[in-house]
Amino acid sequence: MRTAYNDLTEGLRLFVHSWDIFDEGANRIVEFARKSHIEFLNVAVSYHAGRFMLPHNPTKRMYTAEEGTVYFEPHPEQYSNSRIKPIRSDIYKNLDVMEVLSGAIDGTGIGINAWTVCFHNAVFASKFPELAVVDPYGSPDHNYLCPTRTENFNYVVNLISDIAENYEVSTVQLESLSFPNGVRHGYHHENFLVPINPVASFLFSTCYCSSCQNVTSDMGFDLVEIKGKAKRFIDRSLTFEENNSEVYLTDEYRELEPFLDNLFSIKNKIVTETYRKLREIIHRKFPKLKISLISNPETNRNQGINLSSIADHLDAVDYLVYFQDAKNIHDSVLKAKTDLSKKAKLVPALKMGYPFSYKEDIIQKNMRAVLDCGIDGINFYNYGWVTSEVLESLGNAIKKTL
Ligand SMILES: [Zn+2]
Numbered sequence: 001m002r003t004a005y006n007d008l009t010e011g012l013r014l015f016v017h018s019w020d021i022f023d024e025g026a027n028r029i030v031e032f033a034r035k036s037h038i039e040f041l042n043v044a045v046s047y048h049a050g051r052f053m054l055p056h057n058p059t060k061r062m063y064t065a066e067e068g069t070v071y072f073e074p075h076p077e078q079y080s081n082s083r084i085k086p087i088r089s090d091i092y093k094n095l096d097v098m099e100v101l102s103g104a105i106d107g108t109g110i111g112i113n114a115w116t117v118c119f120h121n122a123v124f125a126s127k128f129p130e131l132a133v134v135d136p137y138g139s140p141d142h143n144y145l146c147p148t149r150t151e152n153f154n155y156v157v158n159l160i161s162d163i164a165e166n167y168e169v170s171t172v173q174l175e176s177l178s179f180p181n182g183v184r185h186g187y188h189h190e191n192f193l194v195p196i197n198p199v200a201s202f203l204f205s206t207c208y209c210s211s212c213q214n215v216t217s218d219m220g221f222d223l224v225e226i227k228g229k230a231k232r233f234i235d236r237s238l239t240f241e242e243n244n245s246e247v248y249l250t251d252e253y254r255e256l257e258p259f260l261d262n263l264f265s266i267k268n269k270i271v272t273e274t275y276r277k278l279r280e281i282i283h284r285k286f287p288k289l290k291i292s293l294i295s296n297p298e299t300n301r302n303q304g305i306n307l308s309s310i311a312d313h314l315d316a317v318d319y320l321v322y323f324q325d326a327k328n329i330h331d332s333v334l335k336a337k338t339d340l341s342k343k344a345k346l347v348p349a350l351k352m353g354y355p356f357s358y359k360e361d362i363i364q365k366n367m368r369a370v371l372d373c374g375i376d377g378i379n380f381y382n383y384g385w386v387t388s389e390v391l392e393s394l395g396n397a398i399k400k401t402l
Contacts, residue, residue: 010171010316010347010377011039012398015115017052018044018071018089018097020384023059026104029383033110036395037402041105042113042173042318042379043097045163046070046086048120055387066090068121070159071097078162084124084131084145084155086162098167113171114163115294118156119145120176122187133180134209136230141204143187144180147270147304148211157281164286171290173318177278178271178303180205181296182248197237199257202249203230205302206263216266223266229259248298267304276313290315292347297321297332307339316345318379321370324356330369337373349379352394353386363397371401 014033021029021043033041049067054060066089073096074086101112122143125132131149132140145152160172183196183204208227216223254261279291295305295317307317319336321329333348340346348370350357357363357380370378380394 008375008377010345011111012037012402013040013042013113013347013377013379014038015042015349015379015382016044017047017065017382017384018092018095019063019065020054020057021097021101022092022095023054023057026100030101030104030108030110032383032391032395034108036391037398038110038380040111040113040170041101042115043101044115044117045072045097046116046118046159048117049122052385054384056391057384068117068123071095072099072163072167074159075162075166078165079155079158082151082154082158083128084151086159087123098163098169102167111170112168113173113292114160114167114169115173115175116156116159116163117175118159118177119147119152120180121145124155132209133205133207134212135204136206136208136227136234138208141180143185144176146207146209146211147177147179147274148207148209148215153274153278157278160278160282160289161285164282164289169289171292171316172282173292173294175294176303177274177293178305179207179267180302181299182302194238195240197240198249199253199260200234200237202253202260202263202302203234206230206267212270215270219266219269221262221266226259226263226266229257230263233257249301251301264301268306268309271304272306272310272313275310279313279315292316292318292345294318294349295320295336297336307336308341311340311343314344316347316376318347318349320349320351320381322349322351322356322381326365326369329366330373333370333373333375337375345376346373347377347379348373348375349381351381352390354390358386358390358393360393360397360400363394364401367397367401 050065052063054063069089070086071089079085125145126142129140131145131152133144133146134140163169182201208223213223291314293314321332323329337346350366357366
């Protein structure tokens with residue numbers, strides 16, 4: 001084992017949802033990890049809603065997950081400086097995933113990473129619309145908390161502190177500590193009978209609230225003026241007859257509208273500063289705990305994530321290369337490696353299951369595509385959504401590749 005690639009300091013890691021652990025039993029998952037040489041389980045401690053097919057779950061096939069809940073027993077004293085308090089899962093209200101998993105990994109050498117969804121939370125954004133992202137027309141986004149509101153930031157710090165103080169965790173993997181991905185979300189029968197342009201989507205995924213106005217004013221930008229331009233652009237774009245299938249924004253659009261360049265800078269600065277502050281506070285309290293950003297190359301621009309500038313404030317990046325083609329996977333990881341310039345560890349995530357990495361030879365090919373880039377570990381996404389056959393292929397592929 002580990003003859004050719006013994007420099008994977010961040011190890012092989014498998015994303016696991018809490019319901020997998022509760023329904024299947026932690027021992028079964030830990031045993032799979034042990035025999036497949038998986039070294040860390042990335043367990044979702046705080047997660048969003050969704051409707052998922054669970055092919056090997058012993059009690060259900062289709063599962064509708066609750067929105068914005070945590071799967072461990074929170075400690076109320078940790079949350080005194082924010083109105084936002086964690087909401088415990090109702091379906092699994094008597095079970096604590098960290099306690100269950102910590103017991104099951106004991107003596108196995110397997111570690112736990114806490115996969116943590118942050119600002120994407122429809123329960124909090126609906127309950128506290130004054131803390132939500134606000135679009136250029138003044139409407140709150142009921143799915144997303146604003147990245148510049150202190151109470152939202154404090155909640156995330158509290159959540160991480162609660163986990164780190166009470167459980168043994170190697171890395172906290174942060175999802176959605178940023179702006180939203182775009183205007184579409186798949187939320188509550190969302191329907192748009194107008195063409196949605198990628199720029200319009202970017203403009204909707206930006207926050208124009210009073211807090212963001214203050215922060216951007218300190219940076220030397222006039223967000224009210226930008227908001228006016230954003231509204232004019234969106235209103236014009238709704239009548240476009242072409243380009244009506246939204247894709248994520250690419251760099252070439254920066255040339256299209258000069259004010260977009262300012263918005264890129266504003267969003268990058270806000271998200272980078274959020275990570276800088278957060279990591280400083282967390283490292284002061286928990287010096288050994290690593291902070292990782294879950295990054296999607298397609299949505300980074302909309303979210304305000306610039307790997308080159310944020311790398312200084314991260315321990316690692318979990319980089320989602322959810323592509324079918326090994327060359328795309330390879331090229332995307334190489335680009336991320338250049339952007340990070342060794343300031344933060346790079347751990348690509350391969351998407352398992354059909355039509356991505358679903359057969360042994362494809363998994364091997366995709367593993368080699370990322371290993372050839374000289375990376376620090378590999379994530380596999382995820383345990384519960386793929387068939388038992390895919391899991392078996394994953395175990396075999398790992399043994400044959402490393
Ligand atoms: Zn805001």
